[in-house]
Amino acid sequence: MVRVVNKPFDKIDGLSLVKGKPLYTDDLCPANALTIKVLRSPHAFARIKNIDTTAAEKLPGVECILTYKNVHHKPFTRAGQCHPELSPYDKFFLDEYVRHVGDDVAIVAAVDEKTALEALKLVQVEYEVLKPVLDFETAEDNPIQVHPEDDIFCHMPVGFDPKHNVACRVNLASGDVESVLEDCEVVITRTYKTQPQAQAMMETQRAFAYLDSYRRLVIVASTQIPFHARRILATALDIPVSRIRVIKPRIGGGFGAKQTVNAELYPALVTLKTGKPSKIVYTRSEVFNATTTRHAMKFTITLGAMRDGKIRAIDVKALSNTGAYGEHAETTLGAAGKKVLPLYNKAEAVRYQGTAVYTNMVPGGALRGFGVTQGTYALESAVNELAAELGMDPTVVREINMIKKDETTPLLNITTKGWGTEPMYMDSCMLEYCVKRGKELIKWDEKYPRRQISPTKVRGLGMAIAQQGSGLPNIDMAAATIKLNEDGFFNLLIGATDLGTGADTVMAQIAAETLGVDLEQIVVYSSDTDATPFDTGAYASSTTYTTGNAVIEAALKMKEEIIKTGALYFNTTPEKIIFDGKYIIYTDNHEKISLSEFSKKITYNLLHTQLSTSGSFVPKKQAPPYMAGFAEVEVDLETGKAEVVEFIGIVDCGTPINPKLARIQTEGGIVKGIGFALYEEVRYSPNGKLVTDNFMDYKIPTRRDIGKITVEFAPSYENTGPYGAKSIGEVVVNTVAPAIMDAIYNACGVRIRELPATPEKIWRALNC
Numbered sequence: 001m002v003r004v005v006n007k008p009f010d011k012i013d014g015l016s017l018v019k020g021k022p023l024y025t026d027d028l029c030p031a032n033a034l035t036i037k038v039l040r041s042p043h044a045f046a047r048i049k050n051i052d053t054t055a056a057e058k059l060p061g062v063e064c065i066l067t068y069k070n071v072h073h074k075p076f077t078r079a080g081q082c083h084p085e086l087s088p089y090d091k092f093f094l095d096e097y098v099r100h101v102g103d104d105v106a107i108v109a110a111v112d113e114k115t116a117l118e119a120l121k122l123v124q125v126e127y128e129v130l131k132p133v134l135d136f137e138t139a140e141d142n143p144i145q146v147h148p149e150d151d152i153f154c155h156m157p158v159g160f161d162p163k164h165n166v167a168c169r170v171n172l173a174s175g176d177v178e179s180v181l182e183d184c185e186v187v188i189t190r191t192y193k194t195q196p197q198a199q200a201m202m203e204t205q206r207a208f209a210y211l212d213s214y215r216r217l218v219i220v221a222s223t224q225i226p227f228h229a230r231r232i233l234a235t236a237l238d239i240p241v242s243r244i245r246v247i248k249p250r251i252g253g254g255f256g257a258k259q260t261v262n263a264e265l266y267p268a269l270v271t272l273k274t275g276k277p278s279k280i281v282y283t284r285s286e287v288f289n290a291t292t293t294r295h296a297m298k299f300t301i302t303l304g305a306m307r308d309g310k311i312r313a314i315d316v317k318a319l320s321n322t323g324a325y326g327e328h329a330e331t332t333l334g335a336a337g338k339k340v341l342p343l344y345n346k347a348e349a350v351r352y353q354g355t356a357v358y359t360n361m362v363p364g365g366a367l368r369g370f371g372v373t374q375g376t377y378a379l380e381s382a383v384n385e386l387a388a389e390l391g392m393d394p395t396v397v398r399e400i401n402m403i404k405k406d407e408t409t410p411l412l413n414i415t416t417k418g419w420g421t422e423p424m425y426m427d428s429c430m431l432e433y434c435v436k437r438g439k440e441l442i443k444w445d446e447k448y449p450r451r452q453i454s455p456t457k458v459r460g461l462g463m464a465i466a467q468q469g470s471g472l473p474n475i476d477m478a479a480a481t482i483k484l485n486e487d488g489f490f491n492l493l494i495g496a497t498d499l500g501t502g503a504d505t506v507m508a509q510i511a512a513e514t515l516g517v518d519l520e521q522i523v524v525y526s527s528d529t530d531a532t533p534f535d536t537g538a539y540a541s542s543t544t545y546t547t548g549n550a551v552i553e554a555a556l557k558m559k560e561e562i563i564k565t566g567a568l569y570f571n572t573t574p575e576k577i578i579f580d581g582k583y584i585i586y587t588d589n590h591e592k593i594s595l596s597e598f599s600k601k602i603t604y605n606l607l608h609t610q611l612s613t614s615g616s617f618v619p620k621k622q623a624p625p626y627m628a629g630f631a632e633v634e635v636d637l638e639t640g641k642a643e644v645v646e647f648i649g650i651v652d653c654g655t656p657i658n659p660k661l662a663r664i665q666t667e668g669g670i671v672k673g674i675g676f677a678l679y680e681e682v683r684y685s686p687n688g689k690l691v692t693d694n695f696m697d698y699k700i701p702t703r704r705d706i707g708k709i710t711v712e713f714a715p716s717y718e719n720t721g722p723y724g725a726k727s728i729g730e731v732v733v734n735t736v737a738p739a740i741m742d743a744i745y746n747a748c749g750v751r752i753r754e755l756p757a758t759p760e761k762i763w764r765a766l767n768c
Contacts, residue, residue: 003512003513003516004509004512004518004519005509005510005655005657005723006655006656006657006658006659006723007509007658007659008658008659008660008661009505009509009519009658009660010660011504011505011661012504012505012508012519012524013250013504013505022249022250023249023250024203024222024249024250024251024252025203025206025207025208025220025221025222025249026206026208026279026281027249028208028220028249029208029220029277029279030208030210030277032276032277033208033267033276033277033278033279034063034109034110034111034270034274034276034277034278034279035109035110035111035112035115035116035278035279035280036107036108036109036116036266036267036270036278036280037107037108037110037116037117037119037120037280038104038105038106038107038108038266038280038286038290039104039105039106039107039108039120039123039125040101040102040103040104040105040286040289040290041098041100041101041102041103041104041105041127042101042689043098043101043127043129043130043132043687043688044099044100044101044132044134044360044361044687044688044689045097045098045099045100045129045130045131045132045133045144045146045360045688046097046098046127046128046129046130047096047097047127047128047130048068048096048097048098048105048125048126048128049126049127049128050124050125050126051067051068051069051105051106051123051124051125051126052123052124052125053065053067053106053122053124055122055123055124056108056119056120056122056123057119059110059115059118059119059122060115061110061111061112061115062108062109062110062115062116062119063109063110063111063270063274063276064108064270064274065106065107065108065109065119065123066093066094066106066107066269066270066273067094067105067106067107068092068093068094068095068096071094071269072093072238073092073095073151074092074093074235074236074238075089075090075091075092075151075152075153076089076091076092076232076235076236077089077090077091077232077325077326077327078091078232078260078261078262078265078325078327079259079260079331079365079366080223080224080225080229080232080259080260080261080366080537080539081228081259081328081331081539082472082475082536083228083231084155084156085155085156086154086155086156086158086168086330086331087154087167087326087327087328087329087330087331088152088153088154088158088160088162088167088168088326088329089152089153089154089155090147090152090162090167090325090326091325091327093236093265093269094106095149097148097149098127099146099147099324099325099360100289100323100324100360100361100362100363100688101289101362101688101689101690102286102288102289102290102362102690103290103324104290105123105125106120106123106125107266107269107270108120108123109270109274109278130144131144132144132359132360132687132688133146133165133359133360134359134360134361134684134688135359136296136298136319136320136321136357136359136361137298137319139165139321139357139358139359140164140165140166140355140357141164141165142165144165145162145163145165146162146165146324146358146359146360147162147165147358154168154326156330158170159355160326162358165357165358165359166356166357166358167322167326167329167330167356167357167358168326168329168330168333168355168356169353169354169355169356170318170330170334170337170352170353170354170355171352171353171354172337172338172341172350172351172352172411172414173350173351174349174350174351174410174411174414175313175347175348175349175350177313177315177349177350179349180304180312180313180348181302181304181312181313181315181349183304183312184304184305184306184312184313185305185306186304186305186306186307186386186389186390187302187303187304187305188302188303188382188385188386188389189300189301189302190300190301190381190382190385190753191298191299191300191301191753192298192299192301192377192378192381192382192753192754193296193298193299193753193754193755194294194296194297194298194373194374194377194378194676194737194755195294195296195676195680195681195682195754195755195756196293196294196295196296196321196361196362196364196682197294197367197675197676197680197682198287198288198293198680198682198698198700199253199254199255199257199292199293199294199367199368200255200695200698200700201252201253201254201255201257201258202252202253203222203251203252203253204281204282204283204284204286204287205222205257205258205262205263205282205286205287205291206221206222206263206279206280206281206282207219207220207221207222207223207263207264207266207267207268207279207280208220208221208267208277208278208280209264209267209268209270209271209277209278210271210276210277210278211271211275212245216243216244216245217233217237217239217243217244217245217268217271217272218244218245218246218247219233219244219246219247219264219267219268220246220247220248220249221246221247221248221263221264222248222249222251222252222254222258222263223246223248223251223258223261223264223497224251224254224256224258224259224497224499224538225258225259225497225536225537225538225539226246226248226495226497226527226528226529226537227246227495227529227534227535227536227537228261228536228537229246229261229264230244230245230246230529232261232264233246233261233264233265233268236265236268237268237269237272239272244268244529245528245529245530246264246528246529247527247528247529248497248526248528251497251498251499251500252500253499253500254499254500254538255368255499255672256292256365256366256367256368256370256539257287257291257292257365257366257367258499259328259365259366259537259538259539260291260292260327260328260365260366262282262290262291262292263280263281263282266278266280267279267280284693284694284695285693285694288362288690288692288693288694288698289362289690289693290362291362291363291365292323292327292328292362292363292364292365292366292367293323293362293363293364293365293682294364294365294367294369294373294374294676295320295321295322295323295328295329295332295333295356295364295365295371295374296320296321296364296682297318297319297320297321297333297336297371297374297375297378298319299316299317299318299319299336299374299375299378299379300316300317301314301315301316301317301378301379301382302314302315302316303315303382303383303386305386305390307390308400309387309390309392309396309397309400309401310346310400310401311344311346311347311383311386311397311400311401312346312347312348312349313347313348313349313350314341314344314347314349314350314351314379315350315351316337316341316351316352316353316354316375316378316379317353317354318333318336318337318352318353318354318355318375318378319354319355319356319357320332320333320336320354320355320356320357320364320371321356321357321359321361322356322357322358322359322363322364323358323359323360323361323362323363323364324358324359324360324361324362324363325358325363326356326358327363327364327365328364328365328366328370329356329364330356331370331371332356332364332366332370332371333354333355333356333371334354334371335370335371335372335375335469336354336371336372336374336375337352337354337375337415338352338411338415339371339372339375339415339467339468339469339624340372340375340376340379340466340467341379341411342403342409342411342412342415342467342624343379343402343403343465343466343467344379344402344403345402345407345408345409345411346400346401347401350411360688361684361688361690362690366539368669368672368729368730368733369468369672369730369733369734370539370540370730372466372467372468372730372731372734373673373676373730373733373734373737376464376466376734376735376737376738377734377737377738377741377755380464380465380466380735380738380739381464381738381741381742381753383397383398383401384462384463384464384738384741384742384745388745393448394462394463394742395435395439395444395463398435398463398465399432399435402431402432402435402465403426403429403431403467404426404429404431404432405426405427405428405430405432406425406426406427406429407425407426407429408423408424408425408426412424412426412622416473416474416621416622417472417473417474417475418473418474418620419473419474419621424621424622426622426624427719428623428652428654428716428717428718428719428724428726429624429626429652430626430652430714430715430716431465431467431626431628431652433650433652433714433715434465434626434627434628434650434651434652434714435463435465435628435650437628437650437712437714438463438628438629438648438649438650439463439630441630441648441650441710441712442630442632442646442648444461447459447461447632448461448746449461449746450746450747453634456636456637456638457635457636457637458634458635458637458747458748459632459633459634459635459645459747460632460633460635460742460743460744460745460746460747460748461630461631461632461633461743461746462630462631462633462738462739462740462741462742462743462744462745462746463628463629463630463631463735463739463742464628464629464734464735464736464738464739464742465626465627465628465629465735466626466627466629466731466734466735467624467625467626467731468541468624468625468727468730468731468734469540469541469622469623469624469727469730470541470542470544470545470546470619470622470623470624470625470718470721470726470727471540471541471542471545471546471619471727472540472542472619473618473621473622474618474619474620475536475618476536476540476542476546476618476619477534477535477536477546477616477617477618478494478495478496478534478535478536478542478543478546478547478549478550478616478617479494479495479533479534479550479554479614479615479616479617480492480493480494480507480511480533480547480550480551480553480554480614480615480616481493481494481532481533481554481612481613481614482511482515482551482554482555482557482558482612482613482614483610483611483612484561484562484599484610484611484612485599485603486599486600486603486604487596487599487600488517488521488595488596488597488598488599489520489521489522489523490511490515490517490521490522490523490558491523491524491525492507492508492511492522492523492524492525492551492554493525493526493532493533494524494525494526494527494532494533494547494550494551495526495527495529495532495533495534495535495537495547496526496527496535496537496538496543496547497526497527497535497537497538497543498526498527498538499538501538501543501661501665501729502658502661502664503526503538503543503544503547504524504526505658505661506543506544506548506657506658506661507524507526507543507547507548507551508522508524509657509658510548510551510552510555510657510722510723511551511554511555513723514551514552514555514556514559515555515558515581516559516579516580516581516582517581517582517595518581533614533616535547540730541625541727541728541729541730541731542619542727543727543729544657544721544722544725544726544727544728545619545623545721545722545725545726545727546617546618546619547617548657548721548722548723548725549617549619549720549721549722550615550616550617551722552615552722552723553615553616553617554613554614554615555613555615556615557613557614557615558611558613559579560574560613561613562579562584562595562598562611563577563578563579563584565598565602565607565609565611566579566584566586566593566598568607569584569593569598569601569602569606569607570584570586570591572586572588579595581595582594582595583595584598619720620720621720623654623718623720623721623727624731625651625652625653625727625728625731626651626652626714626731627649627650627651627652627731627732627734627735628649628650628735629647629648629649629650629670629673629734629735629736629739630647630648630649630739631644631646631647631648631736631739631740631742631743632644632645632646632647632743633645633740633743633744633747634747635744635747635748635762636759637748639759639763640758640759640760640761640762640763640765640766641759641762642678642740642747642757642759642762643705643707644674644678644705644706644707644740645707645708646707646708646709646710647670647674647706647707647708647710647736647739647740648709648710648711648712649670649709649710649711649712649732649735650711650712650713650714651666651711651712651713651714651728651731652713652714652716652726653716653725653726653727653728653731654716654717654718654721654724654726655716655717655718655721655723655724655725656713656725656728657722657723657725659713662713662728663711665728665729665732666711666728666732667709667711668732669729669730669731669732669733669736670706670709670711670732670733670736671701671706671709672733673732673733673734673735673736673737673740674701674705674706674736675699675700675701676733676736676737676756677736677737677740677741677755677756677757678701678705678740678756678757678758679699679701679756679758680698680699680700680756681698681699681756681758682698683697737755740757741753741755741757744757744762748762748766750762750765751765752765
């Protein structure tokens with residue numbers, strides 16, 4: 001009987017959060033830590049001709065100032081991902097060239113913030129200002145080369161070609177696209193563009209460093225990737241991994257921003273140089289200008305179909321703006337095809353050609369949805385436009401073409417590392433149910449396509465479908481350790497990173513369920529590279545699926561150990577021992593001992609042993625979650641303003657471990673998608689300065705902007721997932737933008753193909 005899993009427990013740290021008890025990175029920093037500030041480039045592209053730190057170094061309280069002249073010159077990547085990385089080693093601690101406004105020029109460490117800021121003003125820099133590349137559509141083969149240096153490289157053959165401003169290329173194909181298109185009755189070609197999007201987490205990037213009693217470098221950071229961060233720091237600093245420890249305390253959100261090593265670099269370098277503790281806390285402006293955003297992308301999509309609605313060919317050309325550095329360029333660009341195109345498995349021919357290019361703009365990085373959000377917006381918008389061209393209901397077009405339970409597609413095999421020759425079937429896909437249930441809840445058949453509310457207000461309906469991943473097969477890895485303590489409680493040690501999602505709670509539920517104990521008996525410790533087992537990190541929707549399976553393995557081993565040790569206690573064989581979560585029972589005579597008493601005896605005065613077990617897991621197949629999203633949007637014909645009246649998300653995430661936390665994840669993802677669709681506009685000045693670099697100019701949706709959100713979960717069970725679970729963190733973003741864009745079209749006849757759909761864009765389309 002299920003006791004703990006699929007139950008809506010509160011977060012195990014929920015009450016502490018409400019009371020403000022958890023300690024975040026800056027709360028833990030030593031009081032005597034040096035304060036670090038970074039001098040950042042005012043130019044999009046320039047060469048530093050001269051840099052004079054003399055006056056700044058004389059300022060009382062300044063401990064050290066670092067420039068490219070006194071820091072070793074070694075390329076590395078900041079991207080926290082698989083190893084060897086697919087991203088180029090194209091970043092330096094400090095370099096002669098600066099490649100975007102906000103790029104690093106000098107590092108100042110002083111006794112306090114006031115002194116550090118004053119020292120920044122005294123650093124004199126002479127720049128040779130260069131013409132930047134600010135249009136990613138003209139970046140490839142541009143005579144201006146963003147990376148002219150000759151010592152950058154990529155470990156993997158991803159099409160890295162910096163001489164032509166190309167960070168990578170991705171090519172996928174199945175079938176003969178040209179010949180199938182020639183045989184189609186209807187062919188449409190459309191182009192869509194997505195903007196950069198800020199992660200907009202509450203806690204900015206921050207980290208501090210110190211040397212422990214063994215002179216090892218300890219980094220405490222708000223990070224999603226403690227183990228990758230350790231490796232990246234070792235590479236950048238050119239010291240052994242064994243000399244570094246990374247600790248992740250409570251995090252105030254990440255959304256992918258903290259899958260890139262940023263803040264960790266500076267205190268690591270300063271502490272090694274000075275021997276003193278040091279810290280950096282990013283301002284909100286630095287987060288916008290000096291970290292990463294969602295990659296801006298352009299898609300040209302050709303669909304070939306028959307008059308009956310069957311899609312026979314899909315041809316996608318994608319262009320991605322990786323900005324000044326190539327971290328996450330290949331993985332994000334690849335995901336925009338690999339995790340999107342398998343949705344339509346009836347197509348006879350599919351092709352995806354993608355290029356990521358360098359520009360002198362803020363680098364692209366990880367953001368919830370990780371390329372799939374952009375790719376889904378483009379493909380689903382194209383399918384909605386095909387439905388209009390055919391005069392068909394878009395839900396019917398999906399029902400004809402989308403992947404269904406127990407079906408497969410060649411792309412699943414092509415895009416899954418290490419998969420064999422046998423087809424990979426989606427045996428837990430409930431997409432059909434999601435579409436049907438979403439139609440019922442939004443009253444599609446009654447309201448579609450539009451309703452006139454007043455002479456100036458019209459409401460339209462739109463929909464889209466999406467899939468994502470549950471970790472990366474044969475790439476991601478997670479481990480867990482469980483330790484039995486006296487009094488019968490357990491420590492669960494995991495390398496997984498809770499970003500505020502409730503991952504620690506979910507892992508505790510999985511452990512408690514497997515052991516048959518109460519949730520209160522599980523005490524979780526997470527994300528310390530010295531003390532907890534390896535985990536690739538919180539990204540790619542991996543934690544519940546990948547780490548959850550590792551927790552099950554560790555817990556099953558612990559049950560075996562309890563039974564074996566119980567047999568020693570009762571002087572019998574393991575076959576005659578039962579552990580029911582509360583008692584160890586000798587079946588021959590029904591003698592029993594409570595887990596609490598048993599744990600004391602075996603520790604203190606009987607067997608003198610510590611029971612501790614570990615488990616690990618690597619996913620072997622795709623276990624995608626699915627979602628159908630339905631939007632009702634009201635358009636003001638006089639102003640062009642579009643408002644989401646209601647958004648309905650029906651999610652197939654397998655069996656939710658914690659339905660309450662899963663619902664919160666879904667609602668939050670939908671809000672993120674609404675911001676992407678309607679509000680989050682990025683503007684650069686003509687010389688490459690980001691204008692929208694604060695929350696006054698960069699609007700994210702508030703509660704008043706998001707209307708009613710309805711969430712339901714499909715009755716689903718994934719047999720490779722922990723207790724039937726799949727992921728949920730990212731798929732919930734992906735349907736929102738295309739559903740809203742089609743709702744706007746159905747309301748007022750205007751197609752917005754370049755996000756976000758601001759009132760100005762809609763008004764101009766209506767009136768110009």
